[in-house]
Amino acid sequence: MKLLDTFNTEPHITFEQQNKVGILLMNLGTPERPTPESLSPYLRRFLSDRRVVELPGFLWKPLLRFAVIPLRAKHVAENYGRVWLNEGSPLKVFTERQCEGLRQRLPDNIYIEYAMSYSEPFASQALAKLKANGVGRVLVLPLYPQYAASSTGAAVDKVLNVLLKQRNQMSLRTVSRFYDHEGYIKALAAQIRNYRAEHGAGEMLMFSFHGIPQMQHDKGDPYPHECRKTAQLVAAELGLGEQDYTVSFQSQFGKGKWLKPSTQDLFVSLPKKDKIKKLDVVCPGFVSDCLETMEEIAIAGREEFFANGGEQFHYIPCLNDHPLWLDALADLAKDNLQSWVSYSL
Amino acid sequence: MKLLDTFNTEPHITFEQQNKVGILLMNLGTPERPTPESLSPYLRRFLSDRRVVELPGFLWKPLLRFAVIPLRAKHVAENYGRVWLNEGSPLKVFTERQCEGLRQRLPDNIYIEYAMSYSEPFASQALAKLKANGVGRVLVLPLYPQYAASSTGAAVDKVLNVLLKQRNQMSLRTVSRFYDHEGYIKALAAQIRNYRAEHGAGEMLMFSFHGIPQMQHDKGDPYPHECRKTAQLVAAELGLGEQDYTVSFQSQFGKGKWLKPSTQDLFVSLPKKDKIKKLDVVCPGFVSDCLETMEEIAIAGREEFFANGGEQFHYIPCLNDHPLWLDALADLAKDNLQSWVSYSL
Numbered sequence: 001m002k003l004l005d006t007f008n009t010e011p012h013i014t015f016e017q018q019n020k021v022g023i024l025l026m027n028l029g030t031p032e033r034p035t036p037e038s039l040s041p042y043l044r045r046f047l048s049d050r051r052v053v054e055l056p057g058f059l060w061k062p063l064l065r066f067a068v069i070p071l072r073a074k075h076v077a078e079n080y081g082r083v084w085l086n087e088g089s090p091l092k093v094f095t096e097r098q099c100e101g102l103r104q105r106l107p108d109n110i111y112i113e114y115a116m117s118y119s120e121p122f123a124s125q126a127l128a129k130l131k132a133n134g135v136g137r138v139l140v141l142p143l144y145p146q147y148a149a150s151s152t153g154a155a156v157d158k159v160l161n162v163l164l165k166q167r168n169q170m171s172l173r174t175v176s177r178f179y180d181h182e183g184y185i186k187a188l189a190a191q192i193r194n195y196r197a198e199h200g201a202g203e204m205l206m207f208s209f210h211g212i213p214q215m216q217h218d219k220g221d222p223y224p225h226e227c228r229k230t231a232q233l234v235a236a237e238l239g240l241g242e243q244d245y246t247v248s249f250q251s252q253f254g255k256g257k258w259l260k261p262s263t264q265d266l267f268v269s270l271p272k273k274d275k276i277k278k279l280d281v282v283c284p285g286f287v288s289d290c291l292e293t294m295e296e297i298a299i300a301g302r303e304e305f306f307a308n309g310g311e312q313f314h315y316i317p318c319l320n321d322h323p324l325w326l327d328a329l330a331d332l333a334k335d336n337l338q339s340w341v342s343y344s345l
Numbered sequence: 346m347k348l349l350d351t352f353n354t355e356p357h358i359t360f361e362q363q364n365k366v367g368i369l370l371m372n373l374g375t376p377e378r379p380t381p382e383s384l385s386p387y388l389r390r391f392l393s394d395r396r397v398v399e400l401p402g403f404l405w406k407p408l409l410r411f412a413v414i415p416l417r418a419k420h421v422a423e424n425y426g427r428v429w430l431n432e433g434s435p436l437k438v439f440t441e442r443q444c445e446g447l448r449q450r451l452p453d454n455i456y457i458e459y460a461m462s463y464s465e466p467f468a469s470q471a472l473a474k475l476k477a478n479g480v481g482r483v484l485v486l487p488l489y490p491q492y493a494a495s496s497t498g499a500a501v502d503k504v505l506n507v508l509l510k511q512r513n514q515m516s517l518r519t520v521s522r523f524y525d526h527e528g529y530i531k532a533l534a535a536q537i538r539n540y541r542a543e544h545g546a547g548e549m550l551m552f553s554f555h556g557i558p559q560m561q562h563d564k565g566d567p568y569p570h571e572c573r574k575t576a577q578l579v580a581a582e583l584g585l586g587e588q589d590y591t592v593s594f595q596s597q598f599g600k601g602k603w604l605k606p607s608t609q610d611l612f613v614s615l616p617k618k619d620k621i622k623k624l625d626v627v628c629p630g631f632v633s634d635c636l637e638t639m640e641e642i643a644i645a646g647r648e649e650f651f652a653n654g655g656e657q658f659h660y661i662p663c664l665n666d667h668p669l670w671l672d673a674l675a676d677l678a679k680d681n682l683q684s685w686v687s688y689s690l
Contacts (some may be wrong), residue, residue: 006395007494010565015492015522016574018567050351136521147360149352153514160505167565169498169521176481176516177360220355220512222363229361338683 007167015136018168021340022111022135023333024126025099026142026155027288029119030089034080036073043069043076045118051154053254054216076291083294092116094288094320095143101326102333110341111135115158123158127170137171137340139333143287145184146226147177148212173336179226180233183328188230188284189237190324195280195316202278202314204246205238206266207231208297209285211249214257224249224259230284250283251292267301271309278312279305287325289318352512360481363513366685367456367480368678369471370444371487371500372633374464375434379425381418388414388421390463396499398599399561421636428639437461439633439665440488446671447678455686456480460503468503472515482516482685484678488632490529491571492522493557518681524571525578528673533575533629534582535669540625540661547623547659549591550583551611552576553642554630556594559602569594569604575629591615595628596637612646616654623657624650632670634663 029046031038047053047064080089087093099114106112111133115126130138142155156174163169178184192205209227217224231247250263270276281301283293298315305313319325334341374391376383392398392409425434432438444459451457456478460471475483487500501519508514523529537550554572562569576592595608615621626646628638643660650658664670679686 006399008565012563012565012567014567014570014574015524054351147513149512149514153512156514157509160509164502164505167494167498167561168492168567169494169501171519171521173518174516176514179360216512218357220353220357222357222359222513225359225361229359335684339680 006165008165010131010166010168013134013168018131018134018136020109020111020134020136021337022113022130022133022138023102023106023337024123024130024138024140024159025095025102025112025114026123026140026158027091027095027114027116027144028151028155028290029116030091030290031077031080031119032089034077034084034089036077039073039077039080040069042119043073049118049150049154051157052150054213079295080291082299083289083291089290090294091288091290094290094318097321098143098288098326098329101321101323102329105326105330106333107341110337117155117158123155124162127159127162127166131170135170136168138173139336139340140172140174141329141333141336142175144285145177145181145287146179146209146223146230146285147221148210148223149216149221150212151210152176173340175332175336177226178332179230181328181332183331184319184325185230185233185237187319187322187324187328188234188282191319191322192234192238192280192282192316195314199314200312202276202280202312204270204276204279205235205240205244206263206270206279206281207234207245207247208250208263208281208283209247210251210292211258211262213254214259217259227285234284250296263297263301264304267304267310268308271305271311277310279310280314280316282316283318286318288320293318351510353510355476355511355513358479358513363476363479363481365454365456365479365481366682367458367475367478367483368447368451368682369468369475369483369485369504370440370447370457370459371468371485371503372436372440372459372461372489373496373500373635374461375436375635376422376425376464377434379422379429379434381422384418384422384425385414387464388418394463394495394499396502397495399558424640425636427644428634428636434635435639436633436635439635439663442666443488443633443671443674446666446668447674450671450675451678452686455682462500462503468500469507472504472507476515480515481513482518484518484520484681484685486520486674486678486681489630490522490526490632491524491554491568491575491630492566493555493568494561494566495557496555497521518685520677520681522571523677524575526673526677528676529664529670530575530578530582532664532667532669532673533579533627536664536667537579537583537625537627537661540659544659545657547621547625547657549615549621549624550580550585550589551608551615551624551626552579552590552592553595553608553626553628554592555596555637556603556607558599559604562604572630579629595641608642608646609649612649612655613653616650616656622655624655625659625661627661628663631663633665638663 031042113126115123248263249259252258302313376387458471460468593608594604597603647658
């Protein structure tokens with residue numbers, strides 16, 4: 001009787017031929033081009049993920065298809081147009097540089113690929129590529145320093161779903177968080193210190209993280225604690241007091257309650273109520289600049305801050321391909337490869 | 346709007362409170378009692394797993410329910426009755442001792458549980474217990490030295506499916522195989538050497554592994570290579586020549602083609618055709634004695650061998666709670682815990 005194709009058919013290889021070590025970096029994703037046509041499938045994948053929008057499919061899917069995507073695709077495409085780089089989508093460009101930076105810092109026989117949760121290369125494609133190179137043991141490193149079910153969890157899910165289909169299943173290691181990793185904290189502090197030394201420091205430093213619905217936190221997602229801890233560690237490294245910095249959450253979507261305080265609310269109240277006229281903003285939850293930092297903060301946020309009486313607004317770029325950050329990423333990888341990689345790194 | 350219960354609601358804990366390290370040993374499972382009533386749900390779970398029987402559900406499920414289980418449960422229950430220990434099911438008794446042996450060999454702050462693929466404690470139960478103890482990082486160690494999709498893959502799947510439901514997803518490490526692990530090979534060699542020194546050596550040593558359908562191997566499952574490699578390494582450790590040992594595959598189920606040579610066929614042909622009258626059998630694919638070794642080999646196999654002219658049949662027990670094996674298991678765990686456990690082990 002014919003077997004089902006539940007599991008992948010794979011080349012006939014022993015573990016001795018297939019015991020190489022690989023690393024899979026993972027990030028959110030991006031449209032291919034800053035156009036509504038390219039945005040629609042990307043938004044559909046992203047907003048159909050149960051980790052992201054926890055609503056019953058029969059209610060949410062028609063709403064998504066007939067209202068949310070048609071209404072948002074054009075607007076979001078315009079926003080992408082404002083931040084698009086010559087080389088392409090910022091998130092993709094920086095993720096590729098991080099991949100390359102890691103390759104330069106690790107031995108050649110460690111295969112390194114990246115995948116996106118909601119755009120190509122998908123986890124299935126990147127893992128197939130690693131497998132074709134003889135990788136039987138893979139370290140999955142989502143590029144989210146703070147764990148959230150809707151970012152890290154969703155990224156790891158994509159890998160788990162591929163493994164559930166593999167006949168010759170890879171050994172797996174995952175890193176769920178690195179919000180307090182020494183190298184990451186020091187790289188952030190250096191980035192902020194250098195930026196302020198060059199451009200002058202504002203009266204306050206804002207750490208703006210992507211938000212999550214309050215209900216996801218209420219049900220057990222530890223995300224806001226890890227964000228606050230990152231901010232606290234970086235502030236300590238910079239010698240800042242409690243009055244010198246603030247933590248907030250951006251990118252609220254939909255009508256529900258999200259984590260507070262909202263970054264957008266603070267762009268209004270800080271200059272208006274608290275008389276903070278000179279603000280520095282950094283987004284340590286993103287390791288690569290992208291729509292959420294370059295458009296939402298550096299363009300729209302600045303406008304909002306100025307419209308409410310702000311006088312100086314410095315957006316401090318993400319770590320991107322900062323050498324200290326690439327060193328930290330390599331250290332994080334080496335640490336988690338111990339015993340898989342026995343030669344000296 | 347009410348959220349779906351797609352993901353577990355979990356206590357409100359930060360990673361700092363939840364960063365403990367755990368180990369989950371996994372094995373196949375066992376009925377609670379050697380009775381047809383207890384066998385039925387166990388066999389149903391086992392034989393419904395797509396990793397085990399790759400047939401379309403609409404064909405297989407009715408066959409399983411109305412023919413296979415009713416026909417087999419009584420017979421298998423009788424077989425279990427023959428090997429049942431005072432303390433209970435052999436597989437469960439030995440797995441618990443391995444768990445305990447590992448606890449004695451590792452620091453107290455590493456939490457160790459075991460789970461079964463097809464009987465309690467399920468992976469969901471064991472992982473919930475680990476989580477309740479503050480474990481946020483878990484090493485999954487299936488007790489199958491050689492990788493097969495239908496044993497190791499199926500066990501890891503159970504864990505992946507739990508993680509897909511966790512809101513606060515644990516970091517994961519898996520060990521897919523240890524067929525060539527030095528400690529495991531040395532423990533096996535010691536077990537065989539000591540047994541033969543005490544009881545006398547036969548004319549041939551048979552390494553009998555659980556079989557898989559030939560088609561699963563054809564589609565890419567590397568299992569038989571790893572079995573042969575284990576046998577070769579143990580034989581080398583014992584100083585055996587090629588004529589001194591043989592590798593075979595037992596426990597064929599159903600009418601399809603399975604890996605060859607079949608252990609059961611050899612119990613006929615070895616004494617009859619090849620004039621091997623004194624046989625030693627060891628089952629290195631099982632680390633715990635169970636129905637497949639104690640009944641299928643040590644009782645039924647012996648009868649078959651004698652019925653065909655055999656004169657001496659020594660079944661060499663599995664590693665069970667052999668101290669060298671428990672040491673090897675602890676080494677395997679320590680190796681894979683590197684960087685998660687920073688103090689000296």
